[in-house]
Amino acid sequence: MEAEKHMVGDIVTAATILGKLIGAGLAMVGVLGGGIGIGVVSGGAVQAMGRNPDATGTIQTNMILGIAFAEATAIYALVVALLILFVF
């Protein structure tokens, strides 16, 4: 009886850890969008710089801003994953 109780507790702990890890992994799927966004932004910026090298400075500033905004959503997903792993 005692051993059985112990085993149930072990299973619950294992399921908690399993759920945490799977949840963190699923949360990180959100990074996909950020990656695509950054790729689109910097691809467009490189094309623009190739066509008009004189405007490199302005384009670069705007590119970094755009990347920062695209990255923000990915970072939200990362923060959620970190919260799941280390806080809950």
Add this chain to the structure above:
Amino acid sequence: MTLEKSRSWRWGVNRWIILGLVILGVIGARAYPPILPHVQLPAEAVTSRLFTLPVIGDFYLSNSIVAMLIGDVVLLILALSVRSAIRSGEMVLRGIAGAIEALLEVLYQMAESTAGKWAATIFPWMATIVLLVLMANWLELIPGTDSIGLIHHAEGAAEGYPVQQVAQIGELPVLTIVKAGAEHAAEEGHFVLTPFVRVASTDLNFTIGLALISVVMSQVVGLRALGLSYFSKFLNVKTFFSRPLFGVIDFGVGLLELISETSKILSFGFRLFGNIFAGSVLLFVIGSLIPVFAQSAVLLFEFFIGLIQALIFGLLTLVFMAQATAGHAHEEATH
């Protein structure tokens, strides 16, 4: 000629020092293999309770505040050295003062091209944020941060590692955490480390605080530029009665503007926090997996991440402040 000579001599000694450090690193990693530390999201308190305020609660000296104070002190020393270099009357600044002059010049040109005539008002906020965040991020690269601190019992039963005594200073034993199951573990048990210094950017209080300063001050700059009509950006009732349909839409857009202003705080805070915290966890994990060479590459990567995040924080502050000064005036000109 003499300069070249001294340089080559120094390089000849330096490479042996570096080789010695590499060998020392290999031996050290063999003797005490690095382990994955107990990662904790909120900053830990390094002192007992300092004082208590009635509503707010207890106050501790947390390890991220220590890191921020170190960053502040370094910034003050840099500022004083630049000041004394300028006072000395040299036309061309040399050394660290010259490097900081170059950095500030780049930042000021950026501010001028974005904010125009408000550059002088906005520049101090942006430059302060860039420099402070830069110091806070780069503290992560210094050995001893996140690894020297107080060892104590873990709170959870399943966490923590055994410890081993390596030296003794007076009454104070110097301990290190070793891998569970290591044969020379002196004392079994569950111990974790609370570092004295933890990178300030891995504490949400620091990043959200900076974000609040940035967003609130952009309202102040906007108010100074446009006067009370600045608030009509948020509570737009100008066209509410003259053009009923578009007036309602304008009013709704104003409310959305209010929401976007609030979400800026979150996006500012979480961007910096997420990047730097993930970076420090990456450093822990790589260090525990491949103790010797791999961490150097990751340290270089983190060097750039820290620089870019500091620049982005400052740049976004600059852009939002510039928008606050210019956005509405532009609209009035088109009407």
